[in-house]
Amino acid sequence: MGVADFNQIRRGEHLPERVATQIGKEISEGRIAPGDKLPTEHLLSKTFGVSRSVVREAIAQLRNEGLVETRQGVGAFATDMERRQSIRIEQDNLSDRVSFGSLFQLRLPLEIEAAGLAAIHHTPEDIARLDETLGRMSGAERWTNEGIIADLAFHRQVAAATQNEYFLMFLGFVAERIHLAINAARETAVLEEIVEITIAEHVAIRDAIASGDPSRARSAMRDHLVGAAARIDLSLDIF
Amino acid sequence: MGVADFNQIRRGEHLPERVATQIGKEISEGRIAPGDKLPTEHLLSKTFGVSRSVVREAIAQLRNEGLVETRQGVGAFATDMERRQSIRIEQDNLSDRVSFGSLFQLRLPLEIEAAGLAAIHHTPEDIARLDETLGRMSGAERWTNEGIIADLAFHRQVAAATQNEYFLMFLGFVAERIHLAINAARETAVLEEIVEITIAEHVAIRDAIASGDPSRARSAMRDHLVGAAARIDLSLDIF
DNA sequence: CCATATAAGGTTATCAGACAACCCTACAAG
DNA sequence: CTTGTAGGGTTGTCTGATAACCTTATATGG
Numbered sequence: 001m002g003v004a005d006f007n008q009i010r011r012g013e014h015l016p017e018r019v020a021t022q023i024g025k026e027i028s029e030g031r032i033a034p035g036d037k038l039p040t041e042h043l044l045s046k047t048f049g050v051s052r053s054v055v056r057e058a059i060a061q062l063r064n065e066g067l068v069e070t071r072q073g074v075g076a077f078a079t080d081m082e083r084r085q086s087i088r089i090e091q092d093n094l095s096d097r098v099s100f101g102s103l104f105q106l107r108l109p110l111e112i113e114a115a116g117l118a119a120i121h122h123t124p125e126d127i128a129r130l131d132e133t134l135g136r137m138s139g140a141e142r143w144t145n146e147g148i149i150a151d152l153a154f155h156r157q158v159a160a161a162t163q164n165e166y167f168l169m170f171l172g173f174v175a176e177r178i179h180l181a182i183n184a185a186r187e188t189a190v191l192e193e194i195v196e197i198t199i200a201e202h203v204a205i206r207d208a209i210a211s212g213d214p215s216r217a218r219s220a221m222r223d224h225l226v227g228a229a230a231r232i233d234l235s236l237d238i239f
Numbered sequence: 240m241g242v243a244d245f246n247q248i249r250r251g252e253h254l255p256e257r258v259a260t261q262i263g264k265e266i267s268e269g270r271i272a273p274g275d276k277l278p279t280e281h282l283l284s285k286t287f288g289v290s291r292s293v294v295r296e297a298i299a300q301l302r303n304e305g306l307v308e309t310r311q312g313v314g315a316f317a318t319d320m321e322r323r324q325s326i327r328i329e330q331d332n333l334s335d336r337v338s339f340g341s342l343f344q345l346r347l348p349l350e351i352e353a354a355g356l357a358a359i360h361h362t363p364e365d366i367a368r369l370d371e372t373l374g375r376m377s378g379a380e381r382w383t384n385e386g387i388i389a390d391l392a393f394h395r396q397v398a399a400a401t402q403n404e405y406f407l408m409f410l411g412f413v414a415e416r417i418h419l420a421i422n423a424a425r426e427t428a429v430l431e432e433i434v435e436i437t438i439a440e441h442v443a444i445r446d447a448i449a450s451g452d453p454s455r456a457r458s459a460m461r462d463h464l465v466g467a468a469a470r471i472d473l474s475l476d477i478f
Numbered sequence: 479c480c481a482t483a484t485a486a487g488g489t490t491a492t493c494a495g496a497c498a499a500c501c502c503t504a505c506a507a508g
Numbered sequence: 509c510t511t512g513t514a515g516g517g518t519t520g521t522c523t524g525a526t527a528a529c530c531t532t533a534t535a536t537g538g
Contacts, residue, residue: 059519
């Protein structure tokens with residue numbers, strides 16, 4: 001029964017978050033096995049050097065993520081990862097290049113498949129929305145903040161055009177994370193993306209979807225993503 | 240400024256959960272628009288007739304789900320769905336066939352791509368784990384509970400063999416949901432899946448990955464999934 | 479007049495302590 | 509042996525207070 005050696009937590013920002021992270025780490029790294037009982041809230045609060053409210057909020061978060069279950073009068077118990085009710089990505093993790101590349105690699109098949117499905121299932125309204133968004137993207141010489149938001153919206157609308165709620169959910173989530181990471185990187189080193197090319201690629205995607213040809217839509221999306229990856233110096237595994 | 244008419248909450252079970260549900264409903268149904276400020280914790284606690292602790296825990300939950308953001312000294316604000324920090328699927332939603340099919344459709348490209356990446360990046364240990372799992376699957380005439388668990392484990396191990404943490408995270412999540420839904424369906428109507436075929440398909444996937452040929456691995460996985468979908472009477476959009 | 483400090487009030491974040499609700503175990507009573 | 513009950517432990521909820529922080533208004537100095 002490895003007794004999970006916690007560290008005192010240092011102040012700074014959002015204590016419950018950090019407490020939850022530490023406890024969560026103990027669980028996902030196996031030091032607290034599934035089914036094991038967590039220390040009592042009272043003990044945890046003493047261990048971390050924070051109040052019981054903070055510990056409670058941390059445990060509540062873990063319960064939301066499905067990592068622990070609590071039973072009044074008994075205690076809190078770790079559940080195994082397979083039962084997780086939600087997916088969560090810490091934004092910090094995306095700062096390193098390997099992790100960012102992994103997420104982009106995940107995005108690739110999702111976007112391509114979404115484009116193909118969109119070609120089949122899109123409605124006239126979907127195409128109209130895409131056109132409206134493309135209008136907002138063009139007209140700018142350099143990347144404006146507006147243009148970046150429109151870019152994100154474009155990809156969301158493609159996902160929506162699949163008429164598949166899960167594509168919208170997952171792709172929206174992944175694309176958002178990637179854009180945030182790119183924006184963060186943009187602050188330090190200004191990336192030289194050629195606006196015209198990017199817009200042209202988007203137009204090609206729109207036309208392919210509108211044509212109703214799934215393989216053409218998939219190709220267009222693939223070309224766009226591979227190009228985008230290359231423009232930010234990212235190497236992917238392509239087939 | 241629609242003033243969000245909350246009701247007093249009745250005791251019974253898990254107050255924060257229900258408070259969060261009510262507030263969350265106000266947001267997702269648009270009565271509290273993105274960017275709007277929520278009532279103060281003090282006011283909410285009076286409105287709901289619960290203590291501030293409960294309100295805080297409820298808001299913390301919404302914050303975890305990404306529906307609200309809080310700024311110390313200012314207030315809590317509703318954010319829009321695009322910014323959601325986590326993905327969540329209610330198991331109930333998968334009971335209807337359309338939703339289930341949508342999730343399976345999402346799984347398709349993820350699994351196929353994962354098989355391709357696994358063919359490239361797998362380690363000898365990955366192959367050994369796959370073999371061990373295949374051993375647990377075979378030997379049974381009918382589908383045992385053990386066999387189903389092994390099936391799930393096999394797919395998780397393929398995802399792990401990509402050496403891409405996000406494939407493991409997303410695919411593990413999606414596959415788990417699908418298996419749960421299938422199991423639930425199995426209780427009412429016993430599905431006649433031919434064990435031999437399913438196992439043979441898994442072996443084919445394993446061999447393809449071990450061979451290091453991505454396109455062969457992708458084909459094998461695709462055949463398996465398409466076959467599995469057909470066996471449970473599901474029609475997919477295939478390219 | 480303008481820009482910068484400073485004070486005031488409101489809000490969230492955290493703390494501390496108490497009581498309620500609930501569960502489990504052990505022990506006593508029948 | 510079964511049932512009842514008392515006790516201690518744990519989570520759930522309540523209350524009130526203090527700290528940290530933000531916004532706005534006011535004062536101050538140039």
